[in-house]
Amino acid sequence: MCNVLVTKKLPGNWIDYLKRECNVTLWEDIYPPPKEWILNNIEDKDGILITLTEKIDKEIIDRAKNLKVISTYSVGYDHIDIKYAKSRGIIVTYTPEVLTDATADLVFGLILAVARRICEGDSLIRKGEWKTPWYPTFMLGTEVHGKTLGIIGMGRIGKALVKRAKGFDMRIIYNSRRKHEEVDAEYVDLDYLLENSDYVVITVDLNESTYHLINEDRLKKMKRSAFLINASRGQVVDEKALIKALQEGWIKGAGLDVFEIEPLPKDSPLLKLNNVVLTPHLGSATVETREKMAEIAVKNLLLVLKGEKPIYEVQ
Structure with missing residues (x-):
């Protein structure tokens, strides 16, 4: 044997x-x-x-x-x-x-959670801080339907995201090493994607060319109203630069399932930010x-x- x-x-x-x-x-x-x-x-x-x-x-x-x-x-x-x-x-x-579909589902969960402030709302109720029943400007979030989704990488997960985004009537743009003729989405360069997306989703592998692909310069290219979503590998994003972007309002928020160091250190500044949703590497966790x-x-x-x-x- x-x-x-x-x-x-x-x-x-x-x-x-x-x-x-x-x-x-x-x-x-x-x-x-x-x-x-x-x-x-x-x-x-x-x-x-x-x-x-x-x-x-x-x-x-x-x-x-x-x-x-x-x-x-x-x-x-x-x-x-x-x-x-x-x-x-x-x-x-x-x-x-x-694991393609499970991960794509989680990505959309992160998009919805951070855009519609779902985790903030849950926390508010659990802390007993929901004092007023309903009013027009209470905990306003951001629409997902009809917005622009920018996908960095167009492998299996990227293609699964295209299918889901169609259900939300989103405009879909993507950047990849090559154009994928079979994908019903618009192929653009990375700068254009960052400058025009409401939601930037990372689906690339981690390698020498993608390490810290999302750095300070590229975060500054994003809309101040945009969200960054990462469920690929933590090292694709320069976490220090992302924390700065979230603290200083270069972008509106982030949904993160992966981190540069896992488990996330207890002293990470990410834990103190309300404009980020954090999950412990759950992409394939069904x-x-x-x-x-x-x-x-x-x-x-x-x-x-x-x-x-x-x-x-x-x-």
Whole structure:
């Protein structure tokens, strides 16, 4: 039987499924395993199944003498040294597509929550501060229907957002590495998108070219009435610049599911701002999606170990 290392418990019965095929060494805690635990356990492993919180670098790959496959339970793979893994003949697999709709739903949830001040309203009631029944200027928010949505990146999630935005009769513009003829939206340059969007949504991968893509200069190009929404990777946004933008009113607000440091530090200035909605990396967090991700991650791993083509391989 093959020997595999698994760095997190997974939803559903997929660890039991894996155990029927392989000898499994499992990290039992909900917190990420220390790097030393991975180094101490990976030497004789044929495969490893990880999540986005585990960094698989050259040191770990060099320790894994028998490693044939790295299966990540995520759509992103910036936590893996892909180039070095491939140089060692190791196949890297991931779980795209299945989490597209769940993440797109969350993005629209963030848009609605920050624009219509839903979280502020909930907090007001819970604190017992709702003193007046109703009046015309109470807690006014911003329309979503009929506004301009700017999507940065036009992969699977970007395309899913286009479908949802159509239901809100939004004008949809996007910027991507190339024009997508099949997408019913207007292709524009990044500056135009920032200057004309009411809602700027980030859906790009994290890589060298997208690190701090949204910086101080680009935040200043946005409308003062606009909102920034990020459910991709925290490092795509210069968080210090964003905090300054929110504090000084360069933009109206933000909806954030990801952060430069996760969990978000308790002293983060973001926690003191009313014009931002914060969620703890919930993009794919539905029962249906997370169980399907577990199925794909396990099957990817096993297919490679059997010498077959995985469902999704990082190219």
